Structure formats: structure tokens, C-alpha cells
Amino acid sequence: xxxxxxxxxxxxxxxxxxxxxxxxxxxxxxxxxxxxxxxxxxxxxxxxxxxxxxxxxxxxxxxxxxxxxxxxxxxxxxxxxxxxxxxxxxxxxx
Amino acid sequence: xxxxxxxxxxxxxxxxxxxxxxxxxxxxxxxxxxxxxxxxxxxxxxxxxxxxxxxxxxxxxxxxxxxxxxxxxxxxxxxxxxxxxxxxxxxxxxxxxxxxxxxxxxxxxxxxxxxxxxxxxxxxxxxxxxxxxxxxxxxxxxxxxxxxxxx
Numbered sequence: 079x080x081x082x083x084x085x086x087x088x089x090x091x092x093x094x095x096x097x098x099x100x101x102x103x104x105x106x107x108x109x110x111x112x113x114x115x116x117x118x119x120x121x122x123x124x125x126x127x128x129x130x131x132x133x134x135x136x137x138x139x140x141x142x143x144x145x146x147x148x149x150x151x152x153x154x155x156x157x158x159x160x161x162x163x164x165x166x167x168x169x170x171x172x
Numbered sequence: 173x174x175x176x177x178x179x180x181x182x183x184x185x186x187x188x189x190x191x192x193x194x195x196x197x198x199x200x201x202x203x204x205x206x207x208x209x210x211x212x213x214x215x216x217x218x219x220x221x222x223x224x225x226x227x228x229x230x231x232x233x234x235x236x237x238x239x240x241x242x243x244x245x246x247x248x249x250x251x252x253x254x255x256x257x258x259x260x261x262x263x264x265x266x267x268x269x270x271x272x273x274x275x276x277x278x279x280x281x282x283x284x285x286x287x288x289x290x291x292x293x294x295x296x297x298x299x300x301x302x303x304x305x306x307x308x309x310x311x312x313x314x315x316x317x318x319x320x321x322x323x
Contacts, residue, residue, distance in 0.1 A: 139217070
């Protein structure tokens with residue numbers, strides 16, 4: 079994709095995402111004129127954003143920690159090394 | 173028997189250890205400033221986590237995806253699949269298209285940085301970081317869902 083094209087998509091995306099329903103459709107209709115590909119690309123990005131509001135919502139480390147916790151619930155006993163880290167943390171907090 | 177649990181575990185302590193080893197391995201690096209150091213740390217975290225996901229995988233559950241339970245912005249609990257390896261690949265593509273947006277994702281998601289810190293590292297306004305973040309996130313989602321784009 080060419081840089082100008084990407085910049086065009088970016089501008090339209092930020093303007094369109096602030097609008098809803100008919101307003102958005104009308105805006106894109108006017109702004110994209112006969113460039114159907116451009117409109118489709120902007121709508122595709124907006125649809126992606128609106129479809130999933132948890133993607134990347136937490137930092138990677140926190141997600142890994144959650145994955146770990148879930149894994150532990152499924153597996154039972156805590157890992158000895160991790161228990162050590164936990165104890166260390168408690169000691170540090172004193 | 174020693175399998176499942178050990179395979180899928182990545183302790184924080186092990187992670188810090190790994191980060192330390194890789195960090196002291198960068199003998200040639202001349203740290204320019206604090207921002208440079210944070211940027212490198214985010215890259216390091218990305219490498220470690222993606223390497224881990226690739227090596228130990230979650231293949232048994234389909235692809236490299238990890239199943240996660242998260243709260244959305246409204247506080248509603250949702251289950252989601254998350255694939256670090258696919259994210260890494262998509263992020264590489266994004267960086268060819270728009271390097272700064274890929275950096276925003278790297279710093280915030282892998283580096284755990286705030287909008288303010290990210291703005292400092294990239295020397296842009298916080299507003300730019302927010303806008304970059306939003307579009308980059310949408311682009312990655314579309315990419316990872318396997319939809320064809322304009323090319």
C-alpha cells in the first residue's frame with residue numbers, strides 16, 4: 079500500500095469513527111466518492127475495532143499472568159518457584 | 173507426566189531472569205537516554221514472550237492461541253483467544269506500512285507503558301499516541317482475522 083493511500087485511510091477512519099449509523103455512511107459516501115475500495119477499507123477497519131473491545135486492552139505481561147492463573151486453576155498445585163516469588167514479594171512489602 | 177503444567181508455565185521470575193540475560197548480552201549497545209532504554213526493553217519483552225509462545229506453544233488448543241478471560245471496558249467478563257505469534261507477525265507487517273504505529277503497540281502492549289511514557293519515547297503528543305493506538309489496533313485485528321485487505 080502506498081503511503082498516501084494509508085494516510086487517506088487514516089484521516090477518514092478517525093473522522094468516521096466519531097460518527098454513527100446513517101451519519102457515518104453519509105460521510106463516507108461523500109468523502110470516498112467513487113473510490114469504493116477506499117470506503118471498503120475504512121469500513122473494514124471500523125468493523126474490526128467494533129467487533130472486539132478487549133484486544134490488547136491489558137499489557138502482555140498481565141495477559142501472561144492471567145493465562146498462568148487460569149492454567150493453575152486447571153492444574154491444581156501451585157508451582158514451587160512461583161510460590162518463592164510470591165513470598166519474596168511479601169517480604170519486600172514489609 | 174512432567175508435561176502439561178511445566179510446558180505452559182512462564183513464571184515472572186523466569187521472565188525477569190531471561191530479560192536480564194538477554195540485556196547483559198547486548199554488550200555493544202550504547203544507551204542514548206532513558207527513552208532508548210525503555211524502547212529496547214519493550215522490544216526485549218516482545219522477543220521473549222513471542223519466543224516463549226512459539227517454543228512452548230499452545231498448539232494442542234489450536235494454533236498458538238491462549239484462552240483468556242478479560243474484562244471489557246464496561247467491566248463485562250468475556251472469553252477471548254489470543255495468539256502472540258500471530259500478533260508478532262502482523263506487527264511486523266504493520267511496521268513496514270507505518271513504523272510509528274507498530275512502535276506504539278510495542279511500547280504500550282509489550283513494554284507496558286502508559287500513553288504519556290509512549291509519547292515521551294516517540295517524541296510525539298499524547299493525542300497522536302492515542303490515535304495511532306486506535307488505528308493500529310483496528311488494523312491488527314483485521315489482519316489477524318484473516319480478512320483480505322486492499323494490499
